[in-house]
Amino acid sequence: MISSEKLAYIRDLFPVTKRQLYLDAAHQTPLSLPVRDALISFLTEGYEMAGPKPVWVRRVEDTRATVARFFNASPLEIAFTKNTSEGLNIAANAVPLVAGDNVVLIEGDHPNNAYAWLNLKRKGVKVRFAPLKDNHIATAETFEPHIDEGTKVVTLSHVTFHAGQVHDLASIGELCKRRGIYLVVDAMQSVGVIPLDVKALNISVLAAGTHKGLLVPQGLGVLYVAQGLDELRPAYLAMSSMLNPPADYIAQPDDLAVREDALRFEFGNVNLPDLHALDAAIKLIESVGVAKIHQHVTELGDLLLSKLDALGVAVVGPREHGQRSHIYVLDLPVAQWADYFARNDVRVSPERGGIRISLAMFNNADDIERLVAVIRTGQEENLKLVAIQPD
Ligand SMILES: Cc1ncc(COP(=O)(O)O)c(C=O)c1O
Missing domain, CATH: 3.40.640.10 (Type I PLP-dependent aspartate aminotransferase-like (Major domain))
Structure with missing residues (x-):
């Protein structure tokens, strides 16, 4: 696991973490100070x-x-x-x-x-x-x-x-x-x-x-x-x-x-x-270690999946450990949600199956909580936006 001190240090190296909720590492990296x-x-x-x-x-x-x-x-x-x-x-x-x-x-x-x-x-x-x-x-x-x-x-x-x-x-x-x-x-x-x-x-x-x-x-x-x-x-x-x-x-x-x-x-x-x-x-x-980065994004993925379940939002990819890492595509209609996330200063990507959230070493649990709060507000604003109900 990446310690909380180390994670705070890493976040300081990526200034974007202070400006917006960046969940788009699979699109391009934000630059770091080094x-x-x-x-x-x-x-x-x-x-x-x-x-x-x-x-x-x-x-x-x-x-x-x-x-x-x-x-x-x-x-x-x-x-x-x-x-x-x-x-x-x-x-x-x-x-x-x-x-x-x-x-x-x-x-x-x-x-x-x-x-x-x-x-x-x-x-x-x-x-x-x-x-x-x-x-x-x-x-x-x-x-x-x-x-x-x-x-x-x-x-x-x-x-x-x-x-x-x-x-x-x-x-x-x-x-x-x-x-x-x-x-x-x-x-x-x-x-x-x-x-x-x-x-x-x-x-x-x-x-x-x-x-x-x-x-x-x-x-x-x-x-x-x-x-x-x-x-x-x-x-x-x-x-x-x-x-x-x-x-x-x-x-x-x-x-x-x-x-x-x-x-x-x-x-x-x-x-x-x-x-x-x-x-x-x-x-x-x-200095972090790729294995630790992998473990970190997978654990953030665990948290994301449990929160999405509670919201009734499905992901289109696998849920099992070993079959996923840092990319989670939310089964939400791109037409409404891509714009909604942009208006709320959340950087994500539209993908084939929905909205792609991608995680990196600089993301933390607070980022997931903020994302979940934004999705919940979106659902409250217009419940029709929820694409999938839980099984
Ligand atoms: C799996 C995969 N291959 C290739 C690319 C891009 O190719 P290139 O590095 O040539 O721009 C991407 C995304 O940009 C990708 O996700």
């Missing part, structure tokens, strides 16, 4: 010294090592990208797929993952969607009936953005290992919130942006590519991808050997300001 300070010091170096680039580049390597540790990977298995979509598209174009091969996704998964693979239909690759009933979690059994000899990739979000399910990567990873299938994971919603061990989960490629659980502004992504998957080839090349980058900066047409590590997928300059921010953000996350 991240702001890292950005300011980067800007100051650029402003006063036109940038000590070798120092910045050295720090990128330090951040790569930090990110690697975070996932239980080696630094040479980490590349920096622009966002989740770029990482997923890199994966889709790196796996050696030929006409007739198939890729299995979950029906209704994030469109940025779906489009990356659907784009391969022009090469004759088949894309299959495994159905998932009533926002249940996906397990190996969800995928198994859709897998055959032609299946080369299984890909899914670890946590869904629209109902908050935490899919069972352990059983899915086991299945993929057994059947020799690449497992590609979109960890955008889970990174920084749920501990992720890419080795234990048998993940081949993991892609995530850093502007939610990793606490930095948009424009930076992380990509894990398991060592040894040498057959995964980069679709794009730049000097930074090459095994023997030409010292004279003249491209060598006869030497197109690429690096053997994940850096073969990184091309050109990287997002230096965000990488400075990421280092500060991960230090902040590690």
Whole structure:
């Protein structure tokens, strides 16, 4: 558990907690003071010294090592990208797929993952969607009936953005290992919130942006590519991808050997300001611990669910521990409630199934009580707004 003193300290680091009820961490992170300070010091170096680039580049390597540790990977298995979509598209174009091969996704998964693979239909690759009933979690059994000899990739979000399910990567990873299938994971919603061990989960490629659980502004992504998957080839090349980058900066047409590590997928300059921010953000996350953050948001979720039951408001996702973490979608009609929350200075997101509440390390029990009071007032103002009655 995060102690109350520690939680008060964390809340002080996120000034938004003093200004509004922020329940939208799954949309984007509010910035913290350590991240702001890292950005300011980067800007100051650029402003006063036109940038000590070798120092910045050295720090990128330090951040790569930090990110690697975070996932239980080696630094040479980490590349920096622009966002989740770029990482997923890199994966889709790196796996050696030929006409007739198939890729299995979950029906209704994030469109940025779906489009990356659907784009391969022009090469004759088949894309299959495994159905998932009533926002249940996906397990190996969800995928198994859709897998055959032609299946080369299984890909899914670890946590869904629209109902908050935490899919069972352990059983899915086991299945993929057994059947020799690449497992590609979109960890955008889970990174920084749920501990992720890419080795234990048998993940081949993991892609995530850093502007939610990793606490930095948009424009930076992380990509894990398991060592040894040498057959995964980069679709794009730049000097930074090459095994023997030409010292004279003249491209060598006869030497197109690429690096053997994940850096073969990184091309050109990287997002230096965000990488400075990421280092500060991960230090902040590690000062609390991802396991503790996960426990904290899950316990706040317990409180939220019990209060919602009393109000007669259902959630569209799972209720069981282990199947949910920080995302709770309230079965309330978006048309009335999104506006109502905005008028009351409560930051939430409209989603497929209703109003999405998403929790972060800086939220506390008082935030839940305030939310519940706002919902109760909304119900009293217009009882018609209540979508679901308790069973
Ligand atoms: C599961 C998931 N994947 C991907 C994204 C976004 O992709 P990108 O980082 O490319 O903007 C989101 C939300 O923004 C998401 O919830």
